[in-house]
Amino acid sequence: xxxxxxxxxxxxxxxxxxxxxxxxxxxxxxxxxxxxxxxxxxxxxxxxxxxxxxxxxxxxxxxxxxxxxxxxxxxxxxxxxxxxxxxxxxxxxxxxxxxxxxxxxxxxxxxxxxxxxxxxxxxxxxxxxxxxxxxxxxxxxxxxxxxxxxxxxxxxxxxxxxxxxxxxxxxxxxxxxxxxxxxxxxxxxxxxxxxxxxxxxxxxxxxxxxxxxxxxxxxxxxxxxxxxxxxxxxxxxxxxxxxxxxxxxxxxxxxxxxxxxxxxxxxxxxxxxxxxxxxxxxxxxxxxxxxxxxxxxxxxxxxxxxxxxxxxxxxxxxxxxxxxxxxxxxxxxxxxxxxxxxxxxxxxxxxxxxxxxxxxxxxxxxxxxxxxxxxxxxxxxxxxxxxxxxxxxxxxxxxxxxxxxxxxxxx
Numbered sequence: 001x002x003x004x005x006x007x008x009x010x011x012x013x014x015x016x017x018x019x020x021x022x023x024x025x026x027x028x029x030x031x032x033x034x035x036x037x038x039x040x041x042x043x044x045x046x047x048x049x050x051x052x053x054x055x056x057x058x059x060x061x062x063x064x065x066x067x068x069x070x071x072x073x074x075x076x077x078x079x080x081x082x083x084x085x086x087x088x089x090x091x092x093x094x095x096x097x098x099x100x101x102x103x104x105x106x107x108x109x110x111x112x113x114x115x116x117x118x119x120x121x122x123x124x125x126x127x128x129x130x131x132x133x134x135x136x137x138x139x140x141x142x143x144x145x146x147x148x149x150x151x152x153x154x155x156x157x158x159x160x161x162x163x164x165x166x167x168x169x170x171x172x173x174x175x176x177x178x179x180x181x182x183x184x185x186x187x188x189x190x191x192x193x194x195x196x197x198x199x200x201x202x203x204x205x206x207x208x209x210x211x212x213x214x215x216x217x218x219x220x221x222x223x224x225x226x227x228x229x230x231x232x233x234x235x236x237x238x239x240x241x242x243x244x245x246x247x248x249x250x251x252x253x254x255x256x257x258x259x260x261x262x263x264x265x266x267x268x269x270x271x272x273x274x275x276x277x278x279x280x281x282x283x284x285x286x287x288x289x290x291x292x293x294x295x296x297x298x299x300x301x302x303x304x305x306x307x308x309x310x311x312x313x314x315x316x317x318x319x320x321x322x323x324x325x326x327x328x329x330x331x332x333x334x335x336x337x338x339x340x341x342x343x344x345x346x347x348x349x350x351x352x353x354x355x356x357x358x359x360x361x362x363x364x365x366x367x368x369x370x371x372x373x374x375x376x377x378x379x380x381x382x383x384x385x386x387x388x389x390x391x392x393x394x395x396x397x398x399x400x401x402x403x404x405x406x407x408x409x410x411x
Contacts, residue, residue, distance in 0.1 A: 038091070038132060038133065039091055039092015039132060040092060040094040040129035040131055041132060042129055048122075048128050052119050052122050052123060054338060054353040055119065055353045057353075065113075068108075068355060068357070069112055071317040071320055071357045072105050072109045072112075074314035074315070074357075074359070075101075075105045075312075075332045075334070075357055076109070078313075078331065078332050079098055079105060080102070084098055084102065086098045086099075088330035088331075089329070091329075092132075094129065096330055096395075098332075101330060101332050101333055103398040104126070104398045107126070108355075108396070111125060124399075125400075126397060130393070130394050131329070131393040131394070132368075134391060134393075135368040135369055135390070136369045136389075136390060137337070137387060137389045139372045139373075139374045139383055139384035139385075140228075140229050140230065140323065140362070140371050140372075141374040141383070141384035142232050142233055142376035143222065143225055143232040143233075143376075144235055145217045145218075145219075145222045145223075145232055145233070145234055145235065145244075146218045146219075146234075147159075147234035147235065147244075148237060155217055155218055157202075157218070157223050158207075158213040158216050159215045159216070159244060159301050160212045160214065160300050160301070161213075161214050161247060161300055161302060162248040162300045162302075163300070165186050165187070166184065166186060167185050167186060167187065169183040169184075170182055171183055182251075184250060184251025185251070194250075194251070197293075197297075197298065198295060198296050198298050199293040199296070202223075202293075203289055203293065215234055215244065217234070220288065221288065221292075224257075224295075226244070226299075226301075228274075229384075231243065231245045231301075231307055231308035234303075242305070243304045243305065243306060244302070245308060245309060246301065247299075247300045247301050248299070249297060249300065249363070250296075252296040252298070253297060254363050255295040255297070256295075256364070257277060257291060257294065258274075258277055260294045261277065261280065267280055273386045274381075275381075275382070275386075310359040310360030310361075311323075311359070312331050316360060316373045318373060318374060318376075319373070319375065320355075320356050320357055320373075321359045321372075322370050322371060323358075323359075323361055323370070324358045324360070324361065325361070325369065326361055328367060328368055329358045329393070331361070332358065334356075335355070335358065335393050335395050335396075336355055336356075336393070336396065337352075337353065337356045337370070337391060338351075338352070338392045339352050339353075339389045339390075339391035340352060340391075341383065341387065342382075342386040344382050349389065356372070360373065368393070370393060372387065374387070
């Protein structure tokens with residue numbers, strides 16, 4: 001029976017995890033020790049002044065503080081649904097509450113019209129914390145794909161919606177240590193199996209004939225890139241455009257094709273980019289199947305007239321929205337990002353500093369890594385494809401909020 005077979009699988013999984021959990025923390029007086037190089041540290045006044053100066057000179061010629069208005073308003077709509085005293089994240093010794101994030105966004109929103117003339121208000125109104133260790137900054141973008149909404153010989157490769165037989169189990173319901181974790185699976189002949197992988201779907205036709213196709217595109221490699229980016233734009237034969245947005249995934253491990261190519265000696269590590277990966281696959285069509293299937297992870301999509309949307313369910317802002325690990329930087333956070341961005345003219349990297357908004361998550365975004373949404377079009381494609389820079393992230397917190405918290409503790 002299906003129930004018994006699944007029960008056996010889950011029981012073995014549960015017992016094994018419970019045993020490991022007991023090894024790690026069965027003492028009634030256990031103390032969690034945080035590494036000294038992990039967490040948020042308060043930034044002194046002199047460094048804050050320097051950071052604000054960098055914002056003024058490195059934000060770009062067309063930068064306006066008011067460009068952040070809609071994004072911050074989206075943050076506040078998201079944060080308004082959260083309990084003020086609820087813990088959004090605890091990283092190192094710093095506990096970040098939803099109320100802290102809400103107040104910080106509210107104050108930043110109110111300051112936007114004044115920051116052009118009075119950037120020193122950023123120091124006056126906020127306490128700044130630096131995140132350690134530093135972050136690896138990468139980028140993502142909206143690729144354009146030539147596509148058709150009806151089957152056509154010129155567009156042989158389908159994009160699929162979420163299959164009806166894809167099942168998700170919330171493991172947090174079984175043990176608190178698994179909170180936030182899920183098991184994605186399918187059922188077949190009374191047995192539970194991992195969901196179909198890339199080889200099953202793209203090359204063995206596991207989803208063919210099930211009415212799941214939402215569009216067809218010209219190039220299978222473009223499908224692969226779209227899945228890495230998470231969303232894109234379909235350019236249809238009549239010139240119209242549809243947004244294609246992330247809807248779900250098969251739950252299998254993401255494997256970086258770039259790393260596979262480097263490990264096999266097919267491409268050098270130096271200068272690795274999405275453009276070089278695509279050029280290699282275009283030049284070696286006989287290797288496409290073998291290489292693409294090294295990544296079993298598969299993404300499903302939906303069509304929309306708007307987008308792209310981040311994990312908060314709100315539109316993303318190019319060069320201002322970032323994808324994060326929300327255990328480190330909660331969704332709805334504001335942050336100052338300082339880094340160096342690659343230049344198309346081949347002159348290396350140029351300094352860049354900007355206030356960004358944590359509005360998205362990504363399967364490969366873990367720890368302090370941050371993924372910058374670069375927008376759409378050729379410039380965005382270049383930047384996202386070449387962006388791999390060590391960067392620094394600084395979190396602002398409302399000074400008034402902190403003072404109120406201290407006063408409440410003193411009472």
